Amino acid sequence: MSTPDISRAMINALLPDGDIWNPEKDGDFDRFLEGLSLCIEDARSYLEQLGFFRDPYNISEEMLQDLEKEYGIVTKTNVSVETRRMQLAAKIYERGGTGSPDDLKNALINAGFNVYVHPNDPAVDPAIFLDQSFQVTIGDPLNAYIGDPGAYFGRFGGYLLVNGPIIVTGGDEKEYNIPTDPDAWPFIFFLGGIAIRNVSGQLIEIFRAEIPAERKSEFESIILQYKPIFTWAGIIVTYV
Numbered sequence: 001m002s003t004p005d006i007s008r009a010m011i012n013a014l015l016p017d018g019d020i021w022n023p024e025k026d027g028d029f030d031r032f033l034e035g036l037s038l039c040i041e042d043a044r045s046y047l048e049q050l051g052f053f054r055d056p057y058n059i060s061e062e063m064l065q066d067l068e069k070e071y072g073i074v075t076k077t078n079v080s081v082e083t084r085r086m087q088l089a090a091k092i093y094e095r096g097g098t099g100s101p102d103d104l105k106n107a108l109i110n111a112g113f114n115v116y117v118h119p120n121d122p123a124v125d126p127a128i129f130l131d132q133s134f135q136v137t138i139g140d141p142l143n144a145y146i147g148d149p150g151a152y153f154g155r156f157g158g159y160l161l162v163n164g165p166i167i168v169t170g171g172d173e174k175e176y177n178i179p180t181d182p183d184a185w186p187f188i189f190f191l192g193g194i195a196i197r198n199v200s201g202q203l204i205e206i207f208r209a210e211i212p213a214e215r216k217s218e219f220e221s222i223i224l225q226y227k228p229i230f231t232w233a234g235i236i237v238t239y240v
Helices: 003-014 028-050 061-070 082-095 101-110 180-188 213-226
Strands: 116-118 133-138 153-154 160-163 188-191 195-196 203-206 209-211 231-235 235-237
Touching: 061 082, 061 213, 101 213, 116 235, 160 213, 180 188, 188 203, 209 213, 213 231, 213 235
Parallel strands: 188 231, 209 235
Antiparallel strands: 116 188, 133 153, 160 231, 195 203
16 A cells, blocks of 8 residues: 555545445546545655654654763764664663662662662661761861871752652752651662661661662662652762
8 A cells, every 4th residue: 555545545444334435546536535535645654754753763863872871872883874873872862660679679780889788777767878978087187188087078969859859949959858757668669789777677778789870860760660659769878
């Protein structure tokens, strides 16, 4: 069936039942319907193309890079365009798991991120691990210098990943407050390095994991795709 025939078949399918609606070949009504099908063909063809507008295998190389950025994939200039299209398609059309910590952990590990998923169960105050603060240690306040093992200045803590970046007034990214309601604490889980729990099973320490800074968007994109619904992720990593 040629392309114009598709539009004509669509029109024929919409006609009511009855002999009067079965036009004689090359009659006036038949010619009218044929002209109508030609008129709507451009619109039908345009809409058909829109269905492939974001198809990784049909978009331009320029748009390929834009879609890679959208899906948190770092553009790899050392691989072929065909390989990049395959990798992007795998990302777009992949299906998330069951929302379990194991599914999320496996997805991150498979992507090359060496991190652990720690459910907050039994629940403790997330602020213990996420509050941003500064740590200063000076072995000799009179003679401390940069590089001196006794002089240390650092920052620890983490941040909450909820549902992707939200830009607020001033162009800054919205920061979420750590819930103070204990009923909300079980809905926050942590992503970071290895963790230590006490004899009751509560988290008492979570070590930081290292993530390449250029892969931050990809890292967060995988978390948002696989994390259970209605949960927040407490990110305890260092971007290096």
